[in-house]
Amino acid sequence: MRNPFFMLTSRSVDKPKSTLAIIFVVILALSSGASQLVFDNTEDGFFPDNETVTLLNEIEDEYQASVDFIRVIDEMEQGELLIGDTWEQLALTEAMLLNDSNFEDYHYPIFGSQANFGMAGTALQWQSIQDPENAQIWISQVTSAIEVLRNSNDTTFNQSLDNLTDTANIIPKLEPITSERLLAWQPSDPNEWLPRLDSGQNLTISINETIWRTYSLFGFNSVRNDFQKDLMTERLGSMISDLYALKGQQSIDYRSMMISSIPVGERDDPWNMTGPVITTLAVSSDPEVYGLEANKFSIVEENINTWSAVLLDNLKQETGDSELRTFSFSQFGVGSTETLGKEIGMLTGSAFMLLAIILWFNFRSVRETAYVMVLTIFAIGATYGLSGWLQKFGVNMTFNAAMNSIPVLLLAIGVDYGLHVVLRIREELKVAD
Structure with a gap:
């Protein structure tokens, strides 16, 4: 049986132009597959393909959520956190993160029941839940309504009870931080409320007093009749539950939560810090959540990257702060x-130029040097293209940063082979002469 390579050689000698054209078309077709290559730059891309790594991937897929964190970095100068406008900008930043239409459908509530976390939102929550100064309004109103009910007679009892149950609705509850609340927030002068935050003041004592006052309305020492006691027990149950819930929330350390958004080295004196303040939004990065196949993670990355750039432009425009990142x-x-x-x-180009210079010194011919180098480049393109097509059709191949060496290795091998071919051709030409 005739060697097929001899047949190809004879064919190329008999019809060199058509053979070169066919080879050129095949190389172009293969090279086009390079656009299908997917690079994995994570640490997983360097793991070997064995049973242990497969088990690790299965565990991660089963128990680890695919989450990305969109962080807005705002550089602060010393003392800026003592200015109200700074907190308004932080609130606007957090509100725009929540309102961004691109990310809105992909929020991931990893921070308790919320997807957002920032200093402004945490400060707003502290002011509504623990700040004694802000609480004076609702505490005084609830206390007043309790005393009105206590001093009421049988004629005004029902009206006073209705008034207390209505007034109890102003007792603060732990509600999600929404963009509307952030935009409506008036931080006032931070120099006034930050010392209260630092001191750890809260409403525990005031809430205990309010609970005691409420229980005393229908307790053992109450002068009310049994019907009125039962009615108050029924009507005021939700109010007492709200007070106990609020009491439990007094143990939340909002200060520690706030300063977790600044560098560790600045947390001893956080309000005079210099450096970045981070506002975060958690979004899902699971391709299936985006309506894509599970292996289309690169498309999700590109979307989030593009949306982050659009968000940054909008933030800079709204805040006037060009240093946001x-x-x-x-x-x-x-x-x-x-x-x-x-x-x-860069690596391939440098190697290409160096090898071309070396070959020219060896051949003393631009044409022969070009033959070797151009054919080697075609081989590199075909190799990457074939790998891309194999990836596209389901072959498990991982391209990572370590693959930077492939073009250089192919150049070295191709140039070495080309060198021998050119020298062999020269020998044949000498014999022919």
Whole structure:
């Protein structure tokens, strides 16, 4: 049986132009597959393909959520957190994160029951739940309504009880931080309320007094008749529950939550800090949540990266602060991939130029040097293209930063082979002469 390679050789000798054209078309077709390559720049991309890693991936898929964090970084100068306008900007930033239409459908409530976390939202929650100064309004109104009921007679009893149950609705409840609340928030002068936050003041004593006053209305020492006691027990039950819930929330350390958004080294004197303040929004990065196949994580990364850039432009426009920045794992992934592509180009280009110079010194011929280098470049393109097509059709291949060496290795191998071919051709030409 005739060697098929001899047949190809004979064919190329008999019809060189058509053979070169066919080879060129095949190489272009293969090279086009390079656009299908998916690079994995995470640490998982460097793990070996064995049973242990497979088990690890299964555990992560089962128990670990796919979440990304969109972080807005606001650089602070010393003393800026003591200015009310700074807190208004932080509130606006957090509100715009929540309102962003691109991320709105993908919020991931990882911070308790919320997807957002920032200093402004935490300060707002503290002021409504624990701040003694702000609480004086509702405490005085509830206390007044309790005493009115206590001093009422049988004629005014029902009216006074209705008044107390209505007034009890102003008792603060732990509600989600919404964009509407953030935009409506008036932080006033931080120099007034930050010392109260630092001192750890809360409403525990005031709430206990209010609970005692409420129970005393229908307790053992109450002068009311049994019917009125039963009615108060029924009508005031929800009010007492709200007070106990609010009492339990006095143990929340809002100060620690707030300063977790600033660098660790600045937390001893947080309000005079210099450096970044981070406002965060958690979003899902699971491709299936976006209506994509599970292996289309790169598309999700690109979407989040693009949306983050749009968000940053909007933030800069609304706040007038050109120094704002955003960061997310998706931005890191997309940036790493882009950097990887640039590095491959720079590394391959440098190796190409160096090898071309060496070959020219050896051949003393631009034409023969070009033959070797161009054919080697075609081989690199075909190799990457074939890998891309294999990935597209389901072959499990991982391309990471370590693959930067592939073009250089292919250049070395291709140039070495081309060198031997050119020298062999020269030998044949000498024999022919």
